[in-house]
Amino acid sequence: MAFQFPKSSETESSASRPPSAFDSASDIIFRRLAWTCAALIIGLVAYILWALGIQALPAIGEHGIGFVTGTTWHASQDAFGILPEIWGTLYSSLLALLIGGLFGITIAIFLTQDFIHHRLASVFRTIVEMLAAIPSVVYGLWGIFVVIPLIKPIAAWLHETLGWFPLFSTDLAGPGLAPAVLVLAIMILPTVAAISVDALRRIPYKVKEAAYGMGTTKWEAILKVMLPSSSSGLLAALVLGFGRALGETMALAMLIGNSNQISLSLFSPANTLASLLASNFPEAGKLEVQALMYAALVLLAITLIVNIVGLGIQQYTVRKFEGKL
Amino acid sequence: MSALQEKSQVFVAEPFQPESDTVIDCAVNKIYYGDFLAVRDSVVPIEKKKITGFIGPSGCGKSTVLRSLNRMNDLIDIFRFEGSVMYHGQDIYAKKVDPVVVRRYIGMVFQQPNPFSMSIYDNVAFGLRLNKYKGNMDERVETALKHAALWKEVKDKLKNSGLSLSGGQQQRLCIARAVATEPDVLLMDEPCSALDPIATRMVEELMLQLKENYTLALVTHNMQQATRVADTTAFFSVDISQGGRTGYLVEMGPTQQVFEAPRESLTKDYISGQFS
Numbered sequence: 396m397a398f399q400f401p402k403s404s405e406t407e408s409s410a411s412r413p414p415s416a417f418d419s420a421s422d423i424i425f426r427r428l429a430w431t432c433a434a435l436i437i438g439l440v441a442y443i444l445w446a447l448g449i450q451a452l453p454a455i456g457e458h459g460i461g462f463v464t465g466t467t468w469h470a471s472q473d474a475f476g477i478l479p480e481i482w483g484t485l486y487s488s489l490l491a492l493l494i495g496g497l498f499g500i501t502i503a504i505f506l507t508q509d510f511i512h513h514r515l516a517s518v519f520r521t522i523v524e525m526l527a528a529i530p531s532v533v534y535g536l537w538g539i540f541v542v543i544p545l546i547k548p549i550a551a552w553l554h555e556t557l558g559w560f561p562l563f564s565t566d567l568a569g570p571g572l573a574p575a576v577l578v579l580a581i582m583i584l585p586t587v588a589a590i591s592v593d594a595l596r597r598i599p600y601k602v603k604e605a606a607y608g609m610g611t612t613k614w615e616a617i618l619k620v621m622l623p624s625s626s627s628g629l630l631a632a633l634v635l636g637f638g639r640a641l642g643e644t645m646a647l648a649m650l651i652g653n654s655n656q657i658s659l660s661l662f663s664p665a666n667t668l669a670s671l672l673a674s675n676f677p678e679a680g681k682l683e684v685q686a687l688m689y690a691a692l693v694l695l696a697i698t699l700i701v702n703i704v705g706l707g708i709q710q711y712t713v714r715k716f717e718g719k720l
Numbered sequence: 721m722s723a724l725q726e727k728s729q730v731f732v733a734e735p736f737q738p739e740s741d742t743v744i745d746c747a748v749n750k751i752y753y754g755d756f757l758a759v760r761d762s763v764v765p766i767e768k769k770k771i772t773g774f775i776g777p778s779g780c781g782k783s784t785v786l787r788s789l790n791r792m793n794d795l796i797d798i799f800r801f802e803g804s805v806m807y808h809g810q811d812i813y814a815k816k817v818d819p820v821v822v823r824r825y826i827g828m829v830f831q832q833p834n835p836f837s838m839s840i841y842d843n844v845a846f847g848l849r850l851n852k853y854k855g856n857m858d859e860r861v862e863t864a865l866k867h868a869a870l871w872k873e874v875k876d877k878l879k880n881s882g883l884s885l886s887g888g889q890q891q892r893l894c895i896a897r898a899v900a901t902e903p904d905v906l907l908m909d910e911p912c913s914a915l916d917p918i919a920t921r922m923v924e925e926l927m928l929q930l931k932e933n934y935t936l937a938l939v940t941h942n943m944q945q946a947t948r949v950a951d952t953t954a955f956f957s958v959d960i961s962q963g964g965r966t967g968y969l970v971e972m973g974p975t976q977q978v979f980e981a982p983r984e985s986l987t988k989d990y991i992s993g994q995f996s
Contacts, residue, residue: 509797601834605894607795609847610824619846624837715881 451688462689468655475686479655483665488640491579496633499587507595508617527585535649538578550662567662570652578646583636594628627713634705641698644669668694732761736972741768743905743935749803751784758784762969764954771936773950780956781967786907786939790826791819827903831910833890835882840874843882843893847901868896869922888919905935924949953978955987
C-alpha cells in the first residue's frame with residue numbers, strides 16, 4: 396500500500412509535499428545516465444582487450460610463452476622476444492619511481508606542513524602541476540639536448556672510478572637508461588606530488604594537534620604521525636606514478652637508446668615495451684604487427700597487475716593504519 | 721553587562737589567592753589572533769594536584785587561555801600572547817623556551833577524540849617512545865590504560881587500530897596516551913563534549929582519580945561537570961563594551977564559593993542560567 400499523505404486541510408501551513416513527477420523522473424534519468432557511463436567505460440576496456448587479443452592471437456599461437464622469455468627482436472628472421480623490454484620497462488619505471496617518488500612526497504610534505512606560507516605553497520603547487528602539462532616530446536628533446544650532455548661527464552667519471560659496481564659498469568655513449576630515468580622521474584613527479592599533497596591535506600587538524608600536543612618536534616610529527624596517517628594516500632600516489640612511468644612512451648623512445656639488452660648498468664642503452672611499440676610500428680610487416688600486439692597485451696597485463704597489487708597494498712594499509720578494521 | 725559597566729570601564733577580576741601551592745601562574749595581559757583581541761587581563765593560577773575548571777559562555781576565551789598554558793596556540797601563526805605563564809619559576813613564553821619541551825611536561829586532552837592511526841598499544845606508547853623511555857614499556861602502557869579505565873575493554877586487542885574503538889573509548893585512549901608519560905600537568909579542553917553521559921561519567925571519575933597524582937585544568941561547557949569535579953573554578957565572560965568580543969576572567973575561587981556565593985552578579989546570572 397502506498398504511503399498515506401496527511402490531508403492537506405490538516406496541514407495548511409506545512410510546506411511538505413511529495414516530490415513532483417518531474418523530480419522523480421529526473422532522478423531516474425540521472426541514475427540511468429550514470430549507469431550508462433559506467434557501463435561504457437567497462438565496455439571500452441573490454442573492447443580494447445578483445446581487439447588487441449584478436450590481432451595478437453596469431454603471434455600468441457606462434458610464439459607462445461617463448462615470446463616473453465626471448466631476448467632478440469629480429470623482424471627479418473621472424474624472431475620476437477621481449478624479455479629485454481620487460482626488464483627495461485620495469486627497471487626504468489622502478490628507478491624513476493624511486494627518484495620521483497622520493498622528491499614528490501618530499502615536495503608534498505614541504506607544501507603541506509607549514510614550512511612556507513599557504514599562499515606561497517599554492518603557487519608552488521601550481522608550478523609543480525604545470526610539469527604535467529609539458530608534452531612528452533618536449534621532455535624527450537630536453538633530455539637529448541640538456542640532460543644527456545649534462546650527465547655525460549658525471550657518467551664517465553663514475554664509470555672510470557667505480558666501474559666494478561654493476562650500476563656503473565658501462566659508459567654513457569649518448570642515449571641510455573640514466574637520462575631516460577631522470578626525465579621519467581620528473582614526468583611522474585607532479586602526479587606523485589599532487590596526490591600526496593591531497594593525502595596529507597586530508598589528515599584532520601585534530602591529528603596534527605594531537606601530535607604537537609604530545610610534544611613532538613616538527614620532524615617527529617611528520618615522520619611518526621603525518622606520514623603513517625596518510626600512508627594509503629601516499630601509496631596511491633606511488634602506484635599511479637608507477638603506472639604512468641610504465642606506459643610513458645615518447646620521451647623514453649627518444650632517450651633510452653632502443654637497444655635489446657638486459658643490463659644493470661645505468662649508462663647502457665635499453666628499451667621499454669612502450670618505446671618498442673612506438674619505434675617499430677611504422678615500418679612493421681604483418682607478422683611483426685601481430686608480435687607488437689602481443690607485446691602491447693603484455694604491457695597491459697603488467698600495468699594491470701601493478702595496479703591490482705598496489706590497490707591490495709593500499710587496502711591493507713587502510714585496514715592496518717586507518718582503523719577500518 | 722550593565723553591572724560590569726557600572727563598576728568600571730575595563731573590568732579586571734579580583735585576583736584569586738590560592739591557599740595551596742601553584743604549578744602554573746598564568747597572567748594574561750592580552751591575547752591576539754591577528755588584530756582581534758581574544759582575551760585580556762586574566763590572572764589564572766593553577767593549583768598543584770587539584771582540578772581547576774574554566775567555565776563561561778562561548779567565545780569567552782577559556783579554551784584560548786587553556787591552550788596558552790602549553791603553547792598549543794603557537795600552531796596558529798597569527799596567535800600573539802602578551803603576559804607571562806610562569807611554570808616552576810620560568811616563563812614558558814620566554815624567547816629561549818622551546819614549545820616542544822613545554823608540551824612534554826604539560827600534556828593535553830582535546831575536545832574531539834584524536835587517536836593516531838596506529839594500534840592501541842602504539843598510541844599509548846607514543847609519548848613514551850618520544851621521550852626515549854627505557855623501562856618496561858608493556859607495564860607502562862598497561863598502567864596508563866588502567867588509569868584511563870580502558871584496560872578491561874582493550875586488553876585482548878591491543879594490536880587493533882585506535883580508530884576502531886567507539887568515540888568514548890577513543891577519548892579514554894587519548895587520556896591514556898596523555899598520562900602514559902606522567903606529565904606534570906594535564907590540560908583538558910572540553911574532554912566530554914563528544915561523549916555520551918555514561919562515558920562522561922567515566923571520564924569524570926577518571927579525572928578525580930588523576931588529581932591524586934597530577935595537576936589538572938579543565939575547560940567545560942557543562943556547569944554540573946564543573947561542580948562535580950573542579951576544586952577551583954574560573955568564570956570567564958565576553959566583553960563587548962570595547963567594540964570587539966573580548967574574553968576576560970570575571971571571577972575565580974573555590975568551586976563551592978563561585979557557585980553558591982558568587983561575588984560578581986555576572987557570575988550569578990550565568991550559573992543560574994539567566995544569561996548564556
